[in-house]
Amino acid sequence: MFSGVTGIINRGQKLKGTVVLMQKNVLDINELTAVKSPTGIIGGAFGAIGGAIGSVVDTATSFLGRSVAFKLISATTADGSGKGKVGKQTFLEGLLTSIPTLGDKQSAYRIHFEWDNDMGIPGAFYVENFMQHEFFLVSLTLEDIPNHGSITFVCNSWVYNDNKYKSHRIFFANKTYLPSQTPSPLVYYRQEELKTLRGDGTGERKEWERIYDYDVYNDLGEPDKKATLARPVLGGSSTLPYPRRGRTGRKPAKKDPKSESRSDFVYLPRDESFGHAKSSDFLIYILKSATQNIIPNLRSVVTLQLNQPEFNTFEDVRSLYDGGIKLPTNVLSEISPIPLFKEIFRTDGESALKFSPPKVVEVDHSAWMTDEEFAREMIAGVNPHIIKKLSEFPPKSKLDSQLYGNNTSTITKEHLEPNMGGVTVEQAIQNNLLYILDHHDTIFPYLRKINATETKAYATRTVLFLQNNGTLKPLAIELSKPHPQGDSNGPVSDVYLPASEGVEGSIWLLAKAFVVVNDSCFHQLVSHWLNTHAVVEPFIIATNRHLSVVHPIHKLLLPHYRDTMNINSLARNVLVNAEGIIESTFLWGGYALEMSAVVYKDWVFTEQGLPNDLLKRGVAVEDATSPHGIRLLIEDYPYASDGLEIWAAIKSWVEEYVNFYYKSDDAIAQDSELQAFWKELVEVGHGDLKNATWWFKMQTRKELIEACTILIWIASALHAAVNFGQYPYGGYILNRPTKSRRYMPEKGSPEYDELAKNYQKVYLRTITPKNDTLTDLTIIEVLSRHASDEQYLGQRIEGDLWTSDSKPVEAFKKFGSKLAEIEQKLIQRNKDESLRNRYGPVKMPYTLLYPSSEEGLTFRGIPNSVSI
Incomplete structure (x- = not known):
């Protein structure tokens, strides 16, 4: 793509550029979660925000001077060793104030590069940060390159002090190349960047590192704390196989060397956790705060102060949404400063806490x-x-x-x-x-x-x-x-x-x-956690280790990885850990993750795509005359019929994209990065199932298209279908209880007589108790919400700049338009009164697979990724 342009730039040419970045600022979520104060984590954190806002340093002045340096790297002219020539170091200049496209909290700076005529066309750059604090580099745009036009470098990455890195941070232009098509001056830089991301597999990972590596699930228990907190290792055995998680390298536990010790800091490759005034990070922060502070307060109030550990009537349950729970002022003071908690719980006055009414009882209580x-x-x-x-x-x-x-x-x-x-x-x-x-x-x-x-x-x-x-x-x-x-x-x-x-x-x-209790547990631990969150993480790791950022498949899959490692690490810390939220409030208890590992033995990647799943379960049959090649045996099956529309749109987009970059099956087999990615994904990332015969051999375009379609389906539509209905259906604990505490009453027993007299009381003593209900509602309310900056299927955070190739950009726009058409089709489908399963007795339309959504608790919307 750059051929024939060497030497077109006049000697002494100054290349003008614009750098967009964000400073590390007061809304760094990762720091806030560690704030402590006498009033608790939440009060302290928001006090910290208030104090810090008053002392914000002017962004413009903090970057002036010789603080951030750049060096351009040629994509067309090599030095004596075959590597692209590196230009002279240059620094950020003045602040630009008139760029209309700047996002929230972004700043733009002028920069000029000396670039002689023998340097060719830039294809990458080094950046060096000489400040103590990191910053978030959004992009660099070079303008008016003679006979070439502009070049955009989409970065979206944290850059720490240069001393933190063993090699300079490098970023590539938004060109897209198969490995064999990489301009020879960039080959070395492409390979070296992948080596950096792979690391050497040793040591405890540090906050600023960008290393992707694998580990087993050996960080769920805390055997050093007490024996009852020990948990078996998941992964690495045929008995309890499991997908791999991101390696943190923390020291082994003293009482069980096979287990990793736990700490407040859980390493993530830095760009997997944005931690910058980011709404989705804020939801995660709220989730963490709820588990550490709000829920314990609620439990103590209900049990100790109110002396009402059980619901006695169904009306008691409904009062959570109508009358609310009377809370002491000191507990409300923990909640009231936080807008999101105020919205979730609908705090009215000074003493009442009310949950949002779940959709399943909005129209009819029974x-x-x-x-x-x-x-x-x-x-x-x-x-x-x-x-x-x-x-x-x-x-x-x-x-x-x-x-x-x-x-x-x-x-x-x-x-x-x-x-x-x-x-x-x-x-x-x-x-x-x-x-x-x-x-x-x-x-x-x-x-x-x-x-x-x-x-x-x-x-x-x-x-x-x-x-x-x-x-x-x-x-x-x-x-x-x-x-x-x-x-x-x-x-x-x-x-x-x-x-x-x-x-x-x-x-x-x-x-x-x-x-329903069994279904709730299977849903949370298998359908939701295992089959979306956990199975996707090895794909993220393998992609970053073996597919360069300029590889077309990396660019295709990147939106579908956003925030997944982030939420998964939080889940291992407070949700699926020993005596965490799931073990405490769901029937499977201390065996929850272990049982999901047993189910994983039968996980088959090729059956995760919707058509194959429907065929496997026998709810559909192959039918060449049907629009999607299969015919539903339950014709009015909302999840399946809506899902097939979304599946077909994803597959069509992927097919067009893959066929643009790969002109033959031979190109698949000869793609060294793709082959390394797939081999490691199968043999390591999902290594406990590596001997399964169903894995794609990854030798044809058809296999690559199917694999990418399945992965995107899992991360987007499947996760949306099993996640964002949690509160609308399960927020009413009578409808989806998570525990059972009594056996079925036998005829002639006192329990049977009690059931005859007061069935509501017996039902409530059988299902999830009050404290666990409050915990469940608090957590699933957060998990069922969309962040304000969520990226939905058919959208990209980079806009049209994710690749310089116009045909894929146009194909992606067509994909977005198709999804909008599908949404209108689903809306019309929900108006068909003959389709009784779309509303049901609860008068609750099936909207979970509508592609778009607003912020909040909407019961609709398909985010690109497993982001919450």
């Missing part, structure tokens, strides 16, 4: 109790991709019968057929009318351990019938628990049938609750 809504949420709720077609009867288990006995379902035809309108089980299976939500095999091996704690649970199977009106009707629920004489004797199972009145109706409501 519609969640209906069988239709219970079934609808399996295809339009927050965990809509677990239900399967029932292809054999009775349902069977894949558990080892030597260890767990006969786990074949005890549901019989006699249980089902009275509610099937004259259709037999055989006919229903033949005509694709029977479906199952099966949460048996995942939980049963752990049930004895789980039930040895204060929780009491069952393995569950729910069989459903597809009715003529397109809705699903639950026919039977099987609850199974371990045999008192040992696991090898098989489970003890009971089957419950639908009922709407009397004590039988209450029993049926409880049976559904046991199902």
Whole structure:
């Protein structure tokens, strides 16, 4: 691309440029989270903000002088060693005040480079920071290069004091090259930058480093603190396999050398955590503050001061959104200075704390109790991709019968057929009318351990019938628990049938609750954490280690990695760690992550794409006459039908992009960086599954297109579907409880008599208790929100400057336009009253796969990445 331009610039030419950057400023989130004060983390942090704002140093003067230096590197002229010639050092000049495109808190500076005619065309630059503090370098633009025009360097990176680095920081122009097409003067710099990012695999990582490396999940427990906080290592074994996380290099724990010691500082490659007045970082800060400060306060108030540890009626639960909880002034003082907490909890006056009303009860307080809504949420709720077609009867288990006995379902035809309108089980299976939500095999091996704690649970199977009106009707629920004489004797199972009145109706409501508790745990630990957050992280690491920033696939995937390592590191610190939020408030407790590792054994990357997932679960069949090549057997399946539109748009965009840069399959096989990336991803990043035969060989364009489409789908639409409905559905704990604490009452027992007298009290004593509910609501409210600076599917933070190639830019704009069309199509689909599953009894339209969103708790919007 630069050929034939050497020597076109006159000797002594001064190249004019503009540098855009942001100073390290008072809203550095990473520093704020460490602030302590007598009033607690939150009060102290916001006090720090107030004090710092009053002493902000003028950005213009702080960068003047010889503080930041640049050297251009030629892309067309080499020195004697074959490396691109390096120009003379030059420094930032005056502040520019008239650039309309500057973003919030950005500053622009003039700069002039001496660039002789024998230097050719710049293709990279070095930057040196001689100040004590780091700054965020946004971009450098060179203007009016003779016979060439302007060159843009998109940087978006933190630059620390030069002494922190073993080699100078380098940035490349927004050109895009396959490795074999790199201008020869830039080859050395491209390779050296990747070596820097890989590091040497040793030592404890420091804040300013930019090294991407792998480690197992050995940082969840704290065995040195107390024995009950020890947790097994996840990853590195066939027993508990797991995707890899980013390596931090912290010292081993003293009592368990296989575990890593924990500390307040968790290393991230610096650019994975922006920490700069960034709204998504602020949400993460709020999440951390909530776990460390707000939640403990709420718990102590409810338990000690209010002496009301349990909800007694459903009205008590609704009062969280209507009347609120009366709080002492000192607790409210921790919340009231924070606008986001004020919005989340709706603090009214000086003593009441009220949560936002969840969508599931905005129209009707009791519609969640209906069988239709219970079934609808399996295809339009927050965990809509677990239900399967029932292809054999009775349902069977894949558990080892030597260890767990006969786990074949005890549901019989006699249980089902009275509610099937004259259709037999055989006919229903033949005509694709029977479906199952099966949460048996995942939980049963752990049930004895789980039930040895204060929780009491069952393995569950729910069989459903597809009715003529397109809705699903639950026919039977099987609850199974371990045999008192040992696991090898098989489970003890009971089957419950639908009922709407009397004590039988209450029993049926409880049976559904046991199902939903299992679904809530599987959703949070597998569908959400494992299958989006955890599985994406190895892709991020492998990409940064082996695909240069100028590689087309790096540019394609970069938006879909934004903030993922950041939120994952926070999750390991306060959410999925030993006795963290998830272990404390969900049924799986201390076995939560361990159980997700067992599920990961059966994870198949190629089945994570939506069409293959639907086919695997039997809810769709291949059909060449259908728009997406498959036909849904449940025609009114909101998640699937909306998702197929999004999937097709992603795949079309990726196909156009990949085919622009790779003209043949041979180009895939010959791409050294791509091959190194894929090899390490399979053999290390997901190394516990490296021997699986389903991995793409990465030898054809078709394989690359499919792999990139699946990855983008996981990071964007799949995560959106399982994340942003958490509070709208689960914010009403009666609808999606996370724990069960009592077994099903048996006829003739005092518990059964109690159920007959006061079913609400029994239901509430069975599901998630009050303190855990407050914790759940606080956390999922934050997790269900969009940041103000969120980047949605079809958007890029760099605007049109992410590549200098016009065709990919135009293709990306076409992708954005297609998504806007799809959104309008989905809006119209939600207006079709014949599609009963789109609203359900709760009158709650399915909007989770609308591509766009505003800030906040919107129940819609597909961010590019797993960013919260």
